[in-house]
Each structure stands twice: as C-alpha cells, then as structure tokens.
Amino acid sequence: MNQTNKSPLQQTAPPLYQVNKPYVTASFEIKYHQIIDADGAVVGPIPDFARQPEQLIKLYQAMYLTRQFDHKAILLQRRGQLGTYASSLGQEAIGTAIGYTMQADDVLLPAYREYAAQFLRGVSMTEILLYWGGNEQGMNFQAQKHDFPINVPIASQTSHAVGVAYAMQLRQQARVAVCVLGDGATSKGDFYEAINAAGNWKLPVVFVINNNHWAISLPRQKQSHAKTLAQKAIAAGISGEQVDGNDVIAMQFRLDKALNKARNGHGPSVIEALSYRLGDHTTADDATRYRSKDELEQNWKYEPLSRLHHYLTNMGYWSKHHDQQLEKNTQHLVESAVQEYLNTPAQAPESMFDYLYQSLPESLQEQRQSVIQRHQGHA
C-alpha cells in the first residue's frame, strides 16, 4: 500500500495485537570488511581504484605526511612551542580515506584526530599548528570554507552533521556530510539523537567511528556491552558495518560506497573503523598509567602505514629510492609549515571581541577599548 499520498491523520495504525505467539520482528548482522591484512597480503577483492599504483601512492604519501606532522607536533609540544596536542598516531588511514573519498563541496565535521582528511581537503599544517598553538586563526581555514572546525566536546558534532545534511537535502544538492567521532562518543546521547534523526529523514550523512579502542583511559570493552559499535546504527534504522580502519584500501572502498549511497538519496550510514590509538590520548596524557606495554607492542603490528608499504613493495610499485625521496619531500613540507607557524604573531588582544558578533554591540565597546589600553600599558 502506498501511503505517501495520505496525510498522517488518514493513515491507519497497523493492528498491534493480532499475533499471539512469539516471532522474530527484527534481526541484524554486522559485516566486517578488510582487503589488505597486517602483512600486506590481499584477503579481499581489490577495488578498481586500488589497481592504479599512483592512487595507492597518493594514499601512502598522505598517511606518511600525517605521521611525520604528528611526530613533529609532539616534539614542538615537548619543547614548549605548542600547547596540548591530540595525536592521530596509528589512525592515519581513517582520515586519509575520508579526505581522499570526499568531494570538494562535501562537508567534513571532524572530532580532533582527522588531520589526514583535513590536509587532503585543503587545510594547511600551519593552520592545525596554530590551533593547538593557541591561535583561533587556525580554524579560519583559508582554502576550505565549509568544513567544520575541530570539535573538542565529545559527540556534539554529530547533530551539527544532521543539520548540515538537512540543509543539503532541503536544497536538493548532491552533497554529503561526513562526521567523524571516536569510540567514546558512541556512549553519548548526542550520537544516538543524531543517528536516529539522520535515519528518520534519510539524510545524506556518513558517520565514521574511529574506534581506536580507548576513550582516554577507558578501554573499548568497558565502554559498552555491545559486541560492535556499528550495530548501534541498527537501532536508528540505518546501515552499520565494521571496516579495518588500518586498511586504507578497505576504508576508501567502503566509504566510497557509503558516500555514493548518501549522495544518491539513499540515506545515511555508520562505519565503525577499527583502529588503535598508538599514542597517548593527548600530550597531556600518560597512557602508561593504564595501558600495558605488551598491548601497545602487539598493536604496532597492525598499524596502517607498514601494511600499505608492504603491499606497494610486494606489487613492485615502491622501492627504497621512493622512501628516501618521500622522506626528504615530507620533511621539507613539515619544516616549512612549522616555520610559518612559529613566525605567525599572536593576534591583537582586541581580536577576542572582534568575532563575537558580526558587529560588536555598543555595550562591549568599553571593554574592547580597555583591553587595547591594557596592552598598550604593557607594551
């Protein structure tokens, strides 16, 4: 029966009590996707894009750049040249696959470990350093106008993604919102509210859970009794699946399917990307307090760069010569970004007033003047 032409008042409720014996009203399964295993061996069908060496090399370069950037950022923090920094060590494949798969006018709503995606979408390393270096200008992306800034409060970006996707749907645009959250965020109400609403309106949004297995000190198995985080999507009536988040080829392949589905009006998805946080939560954290050395060592075996490196080498796409060249080029890029960051002056003190409202209310002019005078007094 086609009910779409009927008003809600005309629809008759289905009889609720007609069946008097128990039967299964819903069931589900969660699939796990992997294409390249930890040793670089092929365990699933290679998708078309991954048959082109230059595409795979692009992915490898993006992951490598992110790891070098990350390493440098931590060094800067240790030297007192950067504030608290959240590392993406070990999770580079997730951001890389996202950045590679999204189209330019899609909207990324990140948490705070998606540097790889941001770099591929035109955010500069300098901007990320400025942000963690205490300068709001870092989120004023010069080459990326629509993406949301880094989102520190957990899971609140999920409902922003619903609003962004709603606007896209309302305007009948073939665009997609991609929202990234951590495993910890799936315990929060905002996540459930967002996936429920996204399913309800069949919105063009893809939620990617970076399951790095730690919410600061709380391990995945103590966060939820649910066997997978992907299955939380089932309760919202949308599809959920697990993907090896350290397998950039599988991530790209599954994301591409989810984005196409959303773009073509077939609704949202949840992808649980299984990864591992090889670093501390942030530079302010010391994971040795709650995590064993053994566990950490075990998980280094599964990290995303070496497996793609194995695969590229095995296929004859990559050699030591490429390694040296990439190291040199990347070092240059990171160093120039660091120099640009270190050479960027702090904003004028009155800037704290200048973006509060489009135009500053009269009642705040006096406070703005006083911060200018106070600064002049110190200068």
Add this chain to the structure above:
Amino acid sequence: MPEITLVDAVNMGLMHEMAADPDVVVLGEDIGLNGGVFRATDGLQKKFGHQRVLDTPLAESLIAGMSIGMAAEGLKPVAEIQFLGFVYSAIDQIINHAARLRNRTRGRLSCPMVLRVPFGGGIHAPEHHSESTEAIFAHIPGIRVVIPSSPLRAYGLLLSAIRDPDPVIFLEPKRIYRLVKQRVEDDGEALPLDVCFVLREGSDVTLVSWGAMIHETMMAAEQLQQAGVSAEVIDVATIKPLDINTILESVDKTGRCVIIHEAPRTCGVAAEIAAQLAEKGLLSLFAPIERVTGYDTIMPLFNLEQQYMPDVNSIMAAAKRTLEDT
C-alpha cells in the same frame, strides 16, 4: 487591523519571515500539524510544507545542534524548545557551539539561528514548566537573549532575531501569551535589538523589568501615579547584551531604581543592572537600589506559585522604600 495576542504576534512574525526569506526554516517538537503546544507555529506547515516546518524527534540537544549545522550552511533556523525547563539538555550545543562558532572560526562560519523558548510561571503548569532562568544565558558571550513583553514587541523583536546574523535565545513569557491584545500591523518592520524600551516616562523612580513582569510593573506604575509618585518604566527587552545607558539616563533623572524579575534573586539579571548602576550611576542615586525578584528557592508547584512570584504590591512597596527619607 484586528487586535492580536502575543502568541499570535509570534505566529505572524514567523509567517512573515518564512514568506519573505526562503532560507528560514522552523523546527521543533510538535510544531507542525499540531502547531506547537502553545500554537505559536499554527498553520506554518500547511503553508510552507513539512520540509521547511519540521517536526523533530523528541531530542532537545539535537534540535539545537542541528540548527547550528543548518545555520552554518546558510539556512536561518528558528527552533522551538517546548519549555525552558527542557532546554538544559541543549545547553552544551548553545554554549559550546552556537555562541562560539563565529569566534572560533574567526568569522569563517557563523550561526544565525533563533531558539524560541516559552518561559516563566503563572499558568498552573506541571513541574519543570515554570522557571525563569534567563540569567544562565545572559552570562554567555556570543549570544543575544531577547524577551518580548507585548504583541507589538514580540512581532518586531522576533523579526530582528530571525534577521540577526548571530544566535538569539528568544524567551517568550507564556503567562502573557494571551493576556493582552494589541493592534499589530504585519508590515515586516523590525524593532531594534540591544536597546531598552521606555514604556512610560516618569520623574520620581525608575522601574526596570522585562517579560511577563512588565505587566505587573506597569500596573504598579499606574497605582503609584494615583498615590502621587511618577514612575518611569523600562522594558529591558534584550537582556544580553545589556543597554545600560538607557537605564542610566533614566536613573540620572529619577535618582531611584527598582528592578523587577521573576527569576531567583542571586546572580539574577537585576544583580548585573544594579552593579552597573553602582559603577556608573552611584552619584545619581538618592536611595539604595531595590530588587523585587523571585526567591532563591526551587520554583514551587502551582499551589504556591503566586506566593513565589513578585506582585504589584511588592513592586509598589519597593518603590515607596526608595522614596522614604529622600
């Protein structure tokens, strides 16, 4: 031109802006076919369709959060939270995101959204339906907090709030939703935000209030007049940011000030007004500033709500105290 109530004026303002600007969308719980629990959105869905007048699931944080996403993409969402007592689950979105989006992206993104919320006591409502906690929002940089007190100002201020490029918390005094009627022309003329309105001129004492309490304040001013006291009445209207100059000018003239609000006393908006008067207008004062407020208690269930809320007599008494010995 017929006379309309405050809630009708809200409806008229929404109708006007939705017709004038295709980017305006209205969302919230029960706001579509049902027209909102107070009927403020009555008829909107029929006229503008279910995509622009959107019934949301029962999820306040989502309503605020998705409004932010919509606003960042260039829509102008006008969201309704059914009662102020239910806004707290959305407060993370309001404080951490709506208020900060422009600032934390240095103007790259902005958040032109309105959150309409009925508030205040006096309608014999159930628990959690009667509080006045506007001061929580007034404390937050980056948002505006606007409270109309009449059909005319509801219409004009709502238009401004929707057209404003920054987030506005629009608190609607539900006790006076249908208490008074005024002629309101649907002319699209907005009233200015960030300014107080002098509702009545006087020379002996300045009465400062907002929202539903304006009603009692005006009655008190009438009765004071009969007792030979000339009271000036100021409707603050936008409590954040606060137009203290209008209040200062008035107090400079009268030398006496009574501030009236339904909210609890401690850290209420009257405290801020009194502090600014002490900083900038102390020498104009002939008498200590008086506050007439709710008590620092939990808003009682409705058996005692009249005893909780300030009334005409308590406003009169406070005004007379400022006139003693001066």
